[in-house]
Amino acid sequence: xxxxxxxxxxxxxxxxxxxxxxxxxxxxxxxxxxxxxxxxxxxxxxxxxxxxxxxxxxxxxxxxxxxxxxxxxxxxxxxxxxxxxxxxxxxxxxxxxxxxxxxxxxxxxxxxxxxxxxxxxxxxxxxxxxxxxxxxxxxxxxxxxxxxxxxxxxxxxxxxxxxxxxxxxxxxxxxxxxxxxxxxxxxxxxxxxxxxxxxxxxxxxxxxxxxxxxxxxx
Amino acid sequence: xxxxxxxxxxxxxxxxxxxxxxxxxxxxxxxxxxxxxxxxxxxxxxxxxxxxxxxxxxxxxxxxxxxxxxxxxxxxxxxxxxxxxxxxxxxxxxxxxxxxxxxxxxxxxxxxxxxxxxxxxxxxxxxxxxxxxxxxxxxxxxxxxxxxxxxxxxxxxxxxxxxxxxxxxxxxxxxxxxxxxxxxxxxxxxxxxxxxxxxxxxxxxxxxxxxxxxxxxxxxxxxxxxxxxxxxxxxxxxxxxxxxxxxxxxxxxxxxxxxxxxxxxxxxxxxxxxxxxxxxxxxxxxxxxxxxxxxxxxxxxxxxxxxxxxxxxxxxxxxxxxxxxxxxxxxxxxxxxxxxxxxxxxxxxxxxxxxxxxxxxxxxxxxxxxxxxxxxxxxxxxxxxxxxxxxxxxxxxxxxxxxxxxxxxxxxxxxxxxxxxxxxxxxxxxxxxxxxxxxxxxxxxxxxxxxxxxxxxxxx
Numbered sequence: 197x198x199x200x201x202x203x204x205x206x207x208x209x210x211x212x213x214x215x216x217x218x219x220x221x222x223x224x225x226x227x228x229x230x231x232x233x234x235x236x237x238x239x240x241x242x243x244x245x246x247x248x249x250x251x252x253x254x255x256x257x258x259x260x261x262x263x264x265x266x267x268x269x270x271x272x273x274x275x276x277x278x279x280x281x282x283x284x285x286x287x288x289x290x291x292x293x294x295x296x297x298x299x300x301x302x303x304x305x306x307x308x309x310x311x312x313x314x315x316x317x318x319x320x321x322x323x324x325x326x327x328x329x330x331x332x333x334x335x336x337x338x339x340x341x342x343x344x345x346x347x348x349x350x351x352x353x354x355x356x357x358x359x360x361x362x363x364x365x366x367x368x369x370x371x372x373x374x375x376x377x378x379x380x381x382x383x384x385x386x387x388x389x390x391x392x393x394x395x396x397x398x399x400x401x402x403x404x405x406x407x408x409x410x411x412x413x414x
Numbered sequence: 415x416x417x418x419x420x421x422x423x424x425x426x427x428x429x430x431x432x433x434x435x436x437x438x439x440x441x442x443x444x445x446x447x448x449x450x451x452x453x454x455x456x457x458x459x460x461x462x463x464x465x466x467x468x469x470x471x472x473x474x475x476x477x478x479x480x481x482x483x484x485x486x487x488x489x490x491x492x493x494x495x496x497x498x499x500x501x502x503x504x505x506x507x508x509x510x511x512x513x514x515x516x517x518x519x520x521x522x523x524x525x526x527x528x529x530x531x532x533x534x535x536x537x538x539x540x541x542x543x544x545x546x547x548x549x550x551x552x553x554x555x556x557x558x559x560x561x562x563x564x565x566x567x568x569x570x571x572x573x574x575x576x577x578x579x580x581x582x583x584x585x586x587x588x589x590x591x592x593x594x595x596x597x598x599x600x601x602x603x604x605x606x607x608x609x610x611x612x613x614x615x616x617x618x619x620x621x622x623x624x625x626x627x628x629x630x631x632x633x634x635x636x637x638x639x640x641x642x643x644x645x646x647x648x649x650x651x652x653x654x655x656x657x658x659x660x661x662x663x664x665x666x667x668x669x670x671x672x673x674x675x676x677x678x679x680x681x682x683x684x685x686x687x688x689x690x691x692x693x694x695x696x697x698x699x700x701x702x703x704x705x706x707x708x709x710x711x712x713x714x715x716x717x718x719x720x721x722x723x724x725x726x727x728x729x730x731x732x733x734x735x736x737x738x739x740x741x742x743x744x745x746x747x748x749x750x751x752x753x754x755x756x757x758x759x760x761x762x763x764x765x766x767x768x769x770x771x772x773x774x775x776x777x778x779x780x781x782x783x784x785x786x787x788x789x790x791x792x793x794x795x796x797x798x799x800x801x802x803x804x805x806x807x808x809x810x811x812x813x814x815x816x817x818x819x820x821x822x823x824x825x826x827x828x829x830x831x832x833x834x835x836x837x838x839x840x841x842x843x844x845x846x847x848x849x850x851x852x853x854x855x856x857x858x859x860x861x862x863x864x865x866x867x868x869x870x871x872x873x874x
Contacts, residue, residue: 391634
């Protein structure tokens with residue numbers, strides 16, 4: 197219990213307190229501490245990547261072995277990973293461990309011509325999803341939904357050039373909606389979030405909230 | 415005898431021109447000598463010196479101040495670096511983060527001088543083989559060379575930084591002059607010699623500009639800790655109902671009845687983010703309840719550290735529920751590290767496995783709507799929670815329940831009903847009431863032209 201609970205809690209308290217103090221101390225010692233912590237975080241993150249890769253490959257190996265629904269996609273994971281690893285190691289024309297050439301390698305080619313377009317394709321779906329979500333939201337079933345619909349129509353119309361050609365009042369109305377009620381609501385949420393963050397930090401620093409360490413914390 | 419009249423007219427014209435010129439450019443005078451001073455800039459890391467002086471009697475667009483800077487050696491040799499400052503600009507009130515917001519600061523001229531800009535440290539040349547020479551090396555030798563160069567460059571950066579600090583920490587000499595382009599006058603001592611002031615930069619231990627943040631932090635901490643203490647004595651605290659959290663049991667029960675899995679999606683932030691810690695806390699409660707109901711929970715991670723923590727949390731939850739054998743490590747997996755690969759993987763799993771319940775809890779970016787809309791299309795009951803206010807509008811129409819802002823942080827306490835955690839929630843609410851009151855009072859006072867309360871809440 198001492199090694200699994202008490203020592204981690206002491207580390208959390210001390211590093212949390214030092215990070216808090218860092219915010220108020222401009223001395224170079226404070227900056228050096230921050231730099232050191234960041235370096236440690238990066239090193240731990242590097243080791244964490246091994247856990248991540250192991251988890252990914254283990255899950256997909258099991259899926260292929262058990263031939264679960266969609267196991268073909270898991271096989272594709274291995275194909276993609278192998279292609280990228282080989283391209284990265286070959287690193288032509290400089291070879292393994294050589295410097296990265298300025299004009300790009302096969303690894304870069306795969307990334308730019310497979311990964312990036314696929315990512316852009318998924319991102320572009322957002323427009324259609326937004327339309328379907330907006331359709332559901334803007335059905336005027338009650339007074340609140342009707343108000344939302346009216347506000348949305350004003351903002352959308354105020355944001356297109358046609359509205360300004362008809363009357364300056366439309367873009368102005370859209371601006372008022374965005375800069376007054378919308379901004380006030382956003383700031384209200386932000387204030388709540390900040391206080392929630394302080395409260396959560398205190399619970400963690402003083403070891404009251406320990407669920408993230410495993411266990412219910414009770 | 416015929417000449418005197420034109421000569422007199424010429425003389426009169428010259429006098430008039432001279433007088434007109436004098437009226438256009440009144441004679442300059444130096445600022446009050448005692449007001450000219452230099453000192454270490456407070457609240458900084460020792461990299462700057464502040465120089466201030468009172469405005470001269472006459473200032474204008476054509477009048478400039480000249481601040482002269484010299485190191486000990488240059489001062490002995492009579493050499494100075496100069497910096498010109500337009501007389502209508504550069505006031506101490508431009509830097510409230512160091513000197514506060516007092517109105518009197520608007521009447522003091524001020525500049526910050528970083529001596530290392532005038533006396534920069536000399537970088538050392540790091541010998542680097544040419545590209546052709548590098549290509550002749552073996553792969554191992556090349557890798558070793560790259561590592562050595564990277565190490566030497568890092569060391570050189572650190573040396574330059576230390577050298578800058580040393581340079582800024584030396585004593586510097588300052589003189590002040592005023593000029594209208596034709597005449598230059600030095601701020602002088604009683605003996606008529608230019609007044610010289612000295613200062614050096616030194617690192618400070620406190621940012622005074624953040625004193626208000628510190629006071630408010632301590633105040634909120636005291637309120638929250640006070641309520642945690644009070645909750646120990648009186649555990650029956652009233653906490654307002656949060657619909658999204660009331661529905662957690664119902665959502666897991668639904669998955670149990672339908673025999674389908676519960677999905678838990680963390681968002682994209684890493685373990686350093688408070689929203690991810692809050693999400694992991696909720697995961698522990700959800701996993702424990704799901705283990706009790708014998709329902710499968712699948713956790714979708716995109717960060718390896720979050721994955722490791724989630725695995726530990728879910729494993730512990732199954733153990734506490736008395737069913738450690740039911741824990742499957744592959745159910746808590748890293749599905750992808752890239753944003754849209756993650757969306758594609760999770761979306762695909764949702765469509766294939768048709769989960770009964772989906773929790774979207776944590777910090778989200780553009781993937782929020784893609785995931786929530788895909789989840790909605792599968793007919794799953796969805797509970798979302800995020801402190802990212804830009805994504806909240808996407809969750810509200812697509813999810814059955816949405817935890818907004820601080821409700822995400824409240825979730826763990828709310829679900830556990832543990833008195834000390836609930837006490838912190840009450841403290842949070844009291845803090846919010848205090849801020850709301852301050853916002854109302856501040857708005858009224860600012861409208862009435864009283865600015866002190868606004869300045870009290872300035873953040874630097």
